[in-house]
Every structure is written in C-alpha cells, then in structure tokens.
Amino acid sequence: KQEVTQIPAALSVPEGENLVLNCSFTDSAIYNLQWFRQDPGKGLTSLLLIQSSQREQTSGRLNASLDKSSGRSTLYIAASQPGDSATYLCAVRRRDNYGQNFVFGPGTRLSVLP
Amino acid sequence: EAQVTQNPRYLITVTGKKLTVTCSQNMNHEYMSWYRQDPGLGLRQIYYSMNVEVTDKGDVPEGYKVSRKEKRNFPLILESPSPNQTSLYFCASSSSAGASDTQYFGPGTRLTVL
Numbered sequence: 538k539q540e541v542t543q544i545p546a547a548l549s550v551p552e553g554e555n556l557v558l559n560c561s562f563t564d565s566a567i568y569n570l571q572w573f574r575q576d577p578g579k580g581l582t583s584l585l586l587i588q589s590s591q592r593e594q595t596s597g598r599l600n601a602s603l604d605k606s607s608g609r610s611t612l613y614i615a616a617s618q619p620g621d622s623a624t625y626l627c628a629v630r631r632r633d634n635y636g637q638n639f640v641f642g643p644g645t646r647l648s649v650l651p
Numbered sequence: 652e653a654q655v656t657q658n659p660r661y662l663i664t665v666t667g668k669k670l671t672v673t674c675s676q677n678m679n680h681e682y683m684s685w686y687r688q689d690p691g692l693g694l695r696q697i698y699y700s701m702n703v704e705v706t707d708k709g710d711v712p713e714g715y716k717v718s719r720k721e722k723r724n725f726p727l728i729l730e731s732p733s734p735n736q737t738s739l740y741f742c743a744s745s746s747s748a749g750a751s752d753t754q755y756f757g758p759g760t761r762l763t764v765l
Contacts, residue, residue, distance in 0.1 A: 568750040580655075580741060580756035588750045626694070630750070638709060639684070639754070641694040 539564045539631055541642035549648040550617055558612040558645045560627035565605045568630040572601050572612050575624045575644070584625075585612070617649045653678045655757035657742050663763045664732060672727045672760050674742030682745045682752070683725040684709070685717065687738040688759075694741070700725055732764040 540563045550556055560570070569588045573581040585594045585601040587610070593602040600613040610627055628641040655676045664670055676683065684699040686709075696709030700719040714736055716728040725744075729736060740760045745752040 571753065573756075578759075580758045581743075581754075583753045583755070586751065586753050590750075628694075628754075638699070639686075639696055640710075641686075643691070643693040 539567075539629060539640045541627060541629055541640050543625075543627060543642040543645050545645060546643070547646040547648075549650065551650050552617060552619060554617050554649075555613070555615050556617055556647070558614070558625050558647070560610040560612070560642055562608045562610075562629050562640070564631070565608055566632040567605065568632055570601075570603055570610050571628050571630070572599075572610075573626045573628065575626060581626065614647075617647075619649045619651050621649050622647055653755070655742055655744055655755050657740075657757040657760050659760060660758065661761050663765065665765050666733055667731050670729050670732060670762075672729075672740060672742075672762070674725045674727065674757060675723050676725075676742075676744040676755070677723065678744065678746070678755070679722065680744035680755075681722070681747045683719070684743045684754070685715070685725070685727045686741045686743065687711065687736075688741060689738050697727070697740075732762075734764050736762065737764050738762060 542561045544559045571586045572584045575581050587594050587603040598615040603610045624644045624646045626644045631638045658673045681702045685697040686694045688694045695711045698717040700706045742757040743754045745754045
C-alpha cells in the first residue's frame with residue numbers, strides 16, 4: 538500500500554531564507570508526483586508536477602526534484618516571502634488501477650515571518 | 652474562467668438526512684475525483700471517474716455514492732450521513748489520465764453532520 542509522508546510537519550523561517558520541504562513515498566510505481574499549496578479556507582493550487590521519467594521541475598522560485606528509486610521528492614523555495622506562508626502538500630499518482638488513484642501526504646505548514 | 656465549482660460551500664445537517672454535494676467543471680475534463688480532508692489524516696480519495704458513466708472507488712468509499720451522467724458534473728451523494736462523515740470535501744478534475752495531467756481543485760465544502 539502506498540504511503541506518503543512529509544517532513545517537517547511545520548516550519549517557521551524569517552523572510553529571505555531558502556528552504557527545503559521533504560516528501561517520501563513507499564512504492565516507486567508512480568505515474569507522477571505533484572506539489573500543491575493550500576491556503577486556509579481555500580482549495581489546493583498545483584505548483585509543480587514531475588512525471589515519473591523526470592528528475593526535476595522548476596517554476597520561478599520553486600524547484601522540485603524526484604528520486605523515484607529512493608522514494609523521495611523535495612520542494613526547494615528560494616528567497617522565501619511572507620506570501621509563501623501556506624500548507625504544502627505532495628501527492629503521488631499510483632500506477633495500479635491504470636494509475637488513477639492519488640495518495641496525498643499530510644502536508645508541511647510553512648510560516649514565513651516578515 | 653477555467654474552474655471547478657462546488658455547492659454548497661458549507662452545510663450542517665443531521666444524521667440520516669440524505670444530501671448531495673454538487674461539483675462542476677468547465678474545462679471539458681475527462682477525469683474527476685472526490686476527496687475528504689481530515690486533521691491528522693490528510694486528503695483521502697473517495698471516488699473517481701474516468702469519463703461519463705465510468706466511476707470507481709478510491710481509498711475511502713464507504714457511505715458515499717457518485718454518478719457521472721454528464722462530463723461536466725460529478726455529484727457526491729451521502730444517502731444516510733453519519734457524524735464520522737463530518738469533514739472538508741474537495742472535488743478535483745484533470746484533462747485525462749496522463750502522467751502530465753495536473754489536477755484542478757474546487758474551493759471545498761465543509762460538512763457537519765450532527
């Protein structure tokens with residue numbers, strides 16, 4: 538059974554710092570891994586999607602990497618800003634049942650202090 | 652504007668009173684899905700649909716029903732709600748089942764069953 542964990546559960550940093558969020562999964566048979574951002578009272582917004590054949594994706598100050606063999610992904614945020622404060626979730630798309638099932642991690646709650 | 656909409660956004664009901672949460676997307680997406688989000692448990696997939704008249708169970712389908720009679724709509728039905736179904740519910744959609752397809756989420760429905 539696929540399980541997804543995220544470390545740390547919560548993180549507080551001063552504005553301007555670079556930071557790394559971690560995501561681990563137990564089964565390497567995945568179609569893709571996606572990072573989301575969730576703001577309080579709102580839905581999830583997709584940040585980056587890495588296909589199983591890819592190693593990393595970049596968007597602005599965000600960089601996500603994927604090491605399928607070790608079951609790990611990291612989300613790197615450069616020069617953090619208070620507006621980055623949110624909960625960050627990773628999710629893997631499983632390959633069983635034609636790869637239609639998604640498994641989410643519990644999230645990392647990030648606070649960026651001005 | 653491309654979006655996933657859910658109604659209602661907030662609902663308080665009593666045990667046993669049938670209810671339906673609607674979900675609609677305007678992106679002509681084939682794949683749609685329902686999740687519930689609970690503190691400490693994260694997001695868990697309830698049901699998903701690959702296309703019209705094609706639905707399948709996710710990880711926590713007990714107590715829920717879905718239907719997909721039209722491509723744009725994917726309602727979630729609770730025939731006899733119970734207090735353990737109190738949760739935050741999200742609908743999501745994606746273009747298809749491809750490895751590069753991003754999921755788009757609705758704003759969420761907060762359900763309380765008394």
